[in-house]
Amino acid sequence: MKIKHIFLTIILIFPFVIFAQNGIDQKNNIGALKNNNGNVNAENIDNPDLQGINPLNPNKQNDENKKSGVFNIVSFSKSQISSSDITSKIIAIKSEKRENPLAIYISNNIKDFSNIHNPKKIAYSILGDPTVKESMKIDNENNFHIENIKTDNLGITHIKMNQFYKGLMIFGGQIYIHYKKNKTYSVINGRWFQGKYTEENINQGIKYRNKNHFVFNLSETHIKNIIKTDLESLRIKIKDFSISRDQFIPEKQWTIQKMLFQPKGEQYLKPVYIVEIVADPLHRFKYILDSNRGEILRRQKEYCSLIDDSHPPTPQGAVVAHAKDLNGVTRDINVLTINNHYYMIDASRAMFNSTKSNLPDEPYGVIWTIDANNTNPNNDNFSNSLTHVHSGNNTWNALSVSAHFNAGFAYDYYKTKFNRNSINGNGGNVVSIINVSDEDGSGMDNAFWGGSAMYYGNGNKAFTSPLAKALDVSGHELTHGVIQSTANLEYYGESGAINESFADVFGAMMDRDNWQMGEDVVSLQYFPSGALRDLSNPHNGATQGSYAWQPANTSEKYTGTEDNAGVHTNSGIPNFAFYKFATAVGKEKAENVYYRALTFYLTKSSKFVDLRVAIEQAADDLYGTNVKNAASAAFTAVGIGSGGSTGSGSGNQGELSINPGQDFIICTDDNQNGLYLLNGNGQVLNNGSPISNTPIQSKVSITDDGSNIIFVGQDNKIHYIYINWQTGDISETIIQDQAIWRNAVVAKDGSHLAALYSEVDNKIAVYDFGVQEWKDFELKNPTTVQGVELGNVEFADAMEFDYSSEWIMYDCKNKIGSNNGLDIEYWDIGFINVWNNDNNYFADGRTEKLFSELPEDVSIGNPVFSKNSPNIIAFDYISNETYNILGANINTGEVKLIFNNADLGYPNYSKDDKKIIYDYYDNGYNIAIIDLNQDKISSVVNSAKYLVNGARWGVWFANGIRDLTTGVYDIYPNAVTQTIVYPNPMSNTLNITTKDFNSEVEITIFDILGNKKLQKTLTLSDLNLSVDISNLKTGNYLVKITDGIKYYSGKIVVFK
Amino acid sequence: MNYKSIVVLLFVLIFSSCKSPMELYQNYKGPQLSIGSGGGISGEYNEYILFENGNFYHKNSFEKGIKFIGSIPANEAKQIFKNYFTLKFDDIELNSPGDFSYFIKFGDKVKNHKLIWANSSKIEPKVKVFYDILRSKVKKLSGK
Known part of the structure; x- marks a missing residue:
């Protein structure tokens, strides 16, 4: 029977297994098999010391009956590799093991290629020499392609070669082979990527790879638009040379190449676009763009100018003020002077757009602090109450200095760490509004992100200081803006808790001396621990149910409806996971992983289990298995298992649900x-x-x-x-x-x-x-x-x-x-x-x-x-x-x-x-x-x-069926019972008969890995529906049907 | 029994059946309308709850218990409840919470309904007006 038929059998039967009570008889004895409930005569020793590798008392054995099986151990002492085995002398010590590309300098005096005359053949003969390959740790010399061959007046031939992998040049992988005329001498130097290392590390970027080719997702137009936008932020316009009367016209204004590139600080290679642009006779740039999403990994000037124009000049009137903040620390803050008056507008960042700005009232690309003058955004006159924070003599009150400085700090954090261009990623204004009151005009015990600005209250009872005083508060609020522009996590339930958690995480990373939130501003009367929240200790010294308490594990999760189903409460669980993860791998790696998860993997409705998957994947992308495992351990420790969140808290129990069968x-x-x-x-x-x-x-x-x-x-x-x-x-x-x-x-x-x-x-x-x-x-x-x-x-x-x-x-x-x-x-x-x-x-x-x-x-x-x-x-x-x-x-x-x-x-x-x-x-x-x-x-x-x-x-x-995947097979509370999908197995059409739905329904089909394969919205004209599934491959799937209130969920088999 | 005794008896009967606002809160089974706001970095919420008899109560997530803040005339309260249905708030699906949110909640024996939003400029004006009216009554009673 062929594999294909067996597969058919397996997939036909796989979904239909139910518990069996009939057909299998229960007998006690058979032949040589006996059932004996005697005790084993052996010693059990608890908690042995395995360190010394001699932990156990030996058990008595009968050597005659001992089976000589596969464990045929022979024990001898180790020996050294003989130095005479070394045939290639390494003149320079290899650089640090993990550095790439590797610097190498090899002198190989033993290779005899006197019978080869063609330089190309000589090059490959040298490179293909086993001793050279061993020294260089390359698998295939044909991965090096000759760029040029030159012979100097000393008779030495120099062959420049670029390193390739599967048809793509590796950026930075280049060597020279030099040999003398009489062919008794050859030298190899340069920087390249070890063959095995290349293999391993290219495949760390597996998401960019589809089977045997790399994914390049961007069109030429898209690439050019990305670069055009970036250059505009530098106030550089791309000249149209076709209409230029300049004497200088570049041979090629745009050059776009596909290559493999090692991002800075990383250990893997990823596919990229290398783009060279001649914007104008002065400005030439080389860009390195991520091949999948177009993220700018590097921008480098290809010209030298006397003046550094990497930052656009600040507008006329930009000054630096020195003023104390609410912590009593003197800060340098950037402000603007116009007509002898000073405004709290920072236009010093590269994002500043002077072309669009109409200062001071309509700035673009600035950090801007505004005064709400003790009004509340819900008041009808709020907008009219807003005024500039301004000064006649460049002196500033501490509250405005704190808000302004913290906003700049948060902006710089995202820019420096992640190259993020402001909150929205596109150089949008960073606006802080101070002196926001409560609805009744009293001091507001809060700060919040209002969709386009941060709003700061000055405290009342729970907070004894204006909340702008605290850097972690500012970081928290600005991060809500980042979240809004990226994953845009819905502010409800687990996704809302994740939203809150990320805001706390990056707030804590900005104010990174401790794990507490708001410790600079809370009232001890309301928060005896001294902190609003504590990522390292979610319970925060409070009792369960108290506003100061957060759960540390899913077993303690709040399941009520208050606070949008507990977004501020349940954020303690992912907070604690971050704390554990960062403690294991270091804050720098942890924040990189979290930022990547936020910007590439999380979605609007991500739940805790999705967060775990996102963090694990981001960790694997950036740092590999060890860091990924640390992430897994952190989430397991807080009860967020890979198979769904659990209540046990042990990290072991319930990661997969127990098979329900016999x-x-x-x-x-x-x-x-x-x-x-x-x-x-x-x-x-x-x-x-x-x-x-x-x-x-x-x-x-x-x-x-x-x-x-x-x-x-x-x-x-x-x-x-x-x-x-x-x-x-x-x-x-x-x-x-x-x-x-x-x-x-x-x-x-x-x-x-x-x-x-x-x-x-x-x-x-x-x-x-x-x-x-x-x-x-x-x-x-x-x-x-x-x-x-x-x-x-x-x-x-x-x-x-x-x-x-x-x-x-x-x-x-x-x-x-x-x-x-x-x-x-x-x-x-x-x-x-x-x-x-x-x-x-x-x-x-x-x-x-x-x-x-x-x-x-x-x-x-x-x-x-x-x-x-x-x-x-x-x-x-x-x-x-x-x-x-x-x-x-x-x-x-x-x-x-x-x-x-x-x-x-x-x-x-x-x-x-x-x-x-x-x-x-x-x-x-x-x-x-x-x-x-x-x-x-x-x-x-x-x-x-x-x-x-x-x-x-x-x-x-x-013999039961359970989910071995994550998240797809949620139990929905409003499951229906009068809906049938048929036939099953099916080939090209899925038919639905239902009495549960009577209007528009959304049909979604997932594969067994949870990937969405099909989604359609259909209107029920009668009790029946048909869906074209001809695009689905043979396999097991889950189909969900919903009208937004009720849900049907069932497994289907597609067989072609 | 003389007239005086009857009057005294009536007073005793009347006042013995009067409940304090807080007692009423514990035993109340009628419909409730509440407005409130909260969230932000602190997660603090304030909720103001109106009963059909005109009693207003205040709940703060950072404080224990409920506080009675005052009453409006019962017929005024009833009109507010009536307006809630006349304006068809029951049919409005508004579930757009943000970092800081505002809400209107209705609850009775049969159902609960909540409107929640973060950006007041993006909701139907009647929702904002309704909220503001209740808010102004709270302010009048409590000074807040």
């Missing part, structure tokens, strides 16, 4: 003859008969809904068992009948399959059922990881897909070779990225290790994910021929003992992660079971017991 276990007997189905109590089902008689070679792998089982038989073919939980039918077939396999696993959502060849090598083959392609991934160890040599991967053995279906966790045997023949072999656990859900295609095969360094004589293997916490795993740990099962929390790095075993355990978590089953060898194989503590990585003392005798390789699963 508990089952599949196992084989101790001779690996066939497969048996058991219930969660270890009782054999199916009338005691095996569900498969196939002798098995590998442990089975099951999709999350328990319907599809994959394994490799002893015939080295990939077998597939399907269980129809509705009818109780069980069918088996071979889905890959080449006898070339030794292990196979399926992704939890059934989207991919991974397999290992029986001819042992270091590859994992992955098949995707969507694109219907195979790809081989080679397992490699990093060349150095914290200075530790990890050797080469010999082969992998156990595998499991993670919950995203993008990564495979595997164990593998490694060998560190040495010249004296005494190799070191050991097993460890790694992760390989095989799929990219964004691109819906294979990923780059990047690998990571669970542990960067294992002690000598230690091996780990047979890793398995917990069923509900993607960051929790269990695995076998072997040291000096003692066997243990350990649990690890990947996010926190904690590792604990679960069980001290007699042999390899092949652990597996129960449906609710409260137990682990494992192989226990005691004069034969048995499956034992042990209770776990709440952390899921340690066990309850003396809770181990036998579950099934004469059995092994148990896999626990449930």
Whole structure:
């Protein structure tokens, strides 16, 4: 049966699984399998010290019965690489490891190319020399293209080469190859990007890449408009040379190239447009634009002028005032003088537009402070009450100085940190309005962003000082303006709380000495802690329900309707996540990540779970996996899980909802003859008969809904068992009948399959059922990881897909070779990225290790994910021929003992992660079971017991359906019950019959990853509707229908 | 029983059945109209609640409890409630909160309805007028 047919079977059945009560008989005994509830005779030691790598008391073993399996460890001492192996002398030490492009200077005296005459061939011969490639760490010399070749009067030929990657030149990657006439000497110098580094780092910018090509989204017109606008902000106009009478007319006014570029401070390369513009005979610029959104990454002058015109000259009358603010600090503030009178208008920034401005009443591109003269914006006469803050002698009151200075500070913060041009990103005015009163004319205990300006009250009861005094207050309010111009988060519910949180985050980053908000202005009578809010301690010294208190975890979340469903209350949860994240990675990285998430990933209605995804993605974009993991940990700690926000607060429980189905276990007997189905109590089902008689070679792998089982038989073919939980039918077939396999696993959502060849090598083959392609991934160890040599991967053995279906966790045997023949072999656990859900295609095969360094004589293997916490795993740990099962929390790095075993355990978590089953060898194989503590990585003392005798390789699963994705499958309170979509599966048309809706409805279809694939608004003419879905590919989808009040939500299968 | 006793008895009966404004607040089951504003950096809200009998109460999110601020004539209050429906506020969908928002709320045994906005220049004038009228009455009673 071909893969395609199996895929059809899987997707046809996948949505229809329901709990099965009939068809599978419940019997107790079968053949050699017995159910024995005796206790295991083994010691459990809690909380061992793993530091010394000798944590456990060895268990008594019977060597004769000990299985000699894949863990064949040989232990020898390490050796050094011989210096005689070095054939290429590096004259200059390489620059710091992470610097790119790398500076290199190599003298290679050993290459003989006297028989080659063509300079081009010589260049590639030199570059292609293995020793040179090794020294330069390049994979392919053909990635360097010759720009020019020159020979000087000394007879030395100089070949300039530019570095390319997949047809794109890498900005800054350029080398010279020099060789002498008699061809006995060659030198290479220049700056370039290491081949492996390039691969890894280009793919960090994977969002810019669509399969094998890079995404360039901008038209020429668009590019020119971006640059034109930017130059106008510098008051430079692009001359039309076609009508110019100047003698100087550039050969080409515009040059636009597509390249790869390393942004400053980053470690990845991204596709960009390099644009050179000759605006006029003086002004030439080179721009580097992001290829996707056109963000200006760099603007550099290509001319030299005596006067620095990077800032337009300030208008006549611009002066600097020195005046004290409300903190008593003397500030330099920029003001304007016109007709011998001074106005609090700062036109010193590059955004100032003198052409459009009519000063002082209609400035454009300024920081402007205005006086409300104790009126309230809700008063009818408010606009007429506004006046300039002005002075006859350039002296200023402290309140206006504070407001004006803080606005400038906030502007500079966004400009300097993120190159943001003012609040709106387009050089718009930054307006502060002071002396705003309450509606009744009394002092206002507040400050707020009013859509186009910041409004400051002077305090009354809760605030003892004008709120403009506090820099974090100003930063908070100005950030609301930034949010309005970017994600524009709706000011209600979780999106409103996120809005408030971002305002606090950037307010705290501007006033960055502490984590408190408003500490300069609050009344201690109202806020005894001394702060309005505290990002590091949301409870803020107050009791729950108090206005000063905020929740620190989703378990404490306010669920009422006051304050737009608690936007000021629940912001404490994401605030705390930011605090944790920034504490882990540093404020600078954290604010960069948050700004990127705000400007690129968050949307109007983003919820907490979307915030987590946005931050994780932004972290990965900018800094890679470690920072992304820190973000994940921070959000987990506040109860915002990847699978939806939860109430547990533990960070472990509830990250995925527990599979709602029944508990089952599949196992084989101790001779690996066939497969048996058991219930969660270890009782054999199916009338005691095996569900498969196939002798098995590998442990089975099951999709999350328990319907599809994959394994490799002893015939080295990939077998597939399907269980129809509705009818109780069980069918088996071979889905890959080449006898070339030794292990196979399926992704939890059934989207991919991974397999290992029986001819042992270091590859994992992955098949995707969507694109219907195979790809081989080679397992490699990093060349150095914290200075530790990890050797080469010999082969992998156990595998499991993670919950995203993008990564495979595997164990593998490694060998560190040495010249004296005494190799070191050991097993460890790694992760390989095989799929990219964004691109819906294979990923780059990047690998990571669970542990960067294992002690000598230690091996780990047979890793398995917990069923509900993607960051929790269990695995076998072997040291000096003692066997243990350990649990690890990947996010926190904690590792604990679960069980001290007699042999390899092949652990597996129960449906609710409260137990682990494992192989226990005691004069034969048995499956034992042990209770776990709440952390899921340690066990309850003396809770181990036998579950099934004469059995092994148990896999626990449930047969319910649950979401493995985030956010799409929300439960809507107004679900309807009289709507049917049909047929299911469907091909090109989705039909709807409904009695729930009677007017206009919006139909949205999402794929299983939560991506919106179709959205239409239709008017119901009668009870029926049809929707054209011919653009949808084969797969599982979710359809939502709503009229704005009521909702229908259901799963469909599209098959073409 | 003589005339004096009857009068005394009547007084006792009348005043024993009178409730204080705060007692009335606790036991009130009639319709309520309220206006208010709040948000900003502090998250502080002020709400002024009108009962059909003309009692006005004030709630501040930074302070515990409710305060009675005074009364307008009952017929005036009833007219205000009537205007709320005559002007069809019940049919207006206005849910545009901002950093600082204003609101009008109506609630009775059957339903609750809330109009909320941040920018007064972008709402129907009658909403602003209605709000301002109630606000002026609050100001008159409380001096605020």
